Amino acid sequence: MRGDRLKRALQKAKMYNKDVAARIGVSAAAVSRWVAEINEPDDETKCRLADILGVTVAFLMGEDAPSEFYGGVELPGGSIRIPVLSRASIACGGHGNGGVDGILQEAEEYLTMAKND
Numbered sequence: 001m002r003g004d005r006l007k008r009a010l011q012k013a014k015m016y017n018k019d020v021a022a023r024i025g026v027s028a029a030a031v032s033r034w035v036a037e038i039n040e041p042d043d044e045t046k047c048r049l050a051d052i053l054g055v056t057v058a059f060l061m062g063e064d065a066p067s068e069f070y071g072g073v074e075l076p077g078g079s080i081r082i083p084v085l086s087r088a089s090i091a092c093g094g095h096g097n098g099g100v101d102g103i104l105q106e107a108e109e110y111l112t113m114a115k116n117d
Contacts, residue, residue: 001046002062003037009053009060010035024048 010020017031024031024045033039041049050057 001034001037001040001060003035005055005060005062006031006049006053007035009049009055013053015053020049020052023052 010017016028017035018028021028021031026041026045030039030041034041046057046060050060
């Protein structure tokens with residue numbers, strides 16, 4: 001499980017480690033270890049985490065992400081604007097190169113799509 005994804009989901013849900021821990025029945029320290037990627041919860045716990053935080057297990061595992069995680073912007077009328085990124089931009093987006101924010105600044109093209117809730 002990706003700790004950065006869990007941290008982001010916690011922030012978006014406005015929850016602390018102790019809040020999630022209490023709902024799942026583990027210690028806050030266990031959740032901290034998941035965020036730090038020291039340990040990983042079992043599959044059942046990942047499903048419960050995803051439900052509590054309003055994300056998918058795939059998101060927590062790093063397999064997909066809601067558009068707002070990558071800089072998609074919701075537009076009036078229920079549309080969303082998503083940046084189109086080149087492989088070169090993604091490959092060069094490490095910590096020393098501006099990360100995701102640096103990549104998003106280089107996006108030259110955007111897709112506008114209807115938002116599915």
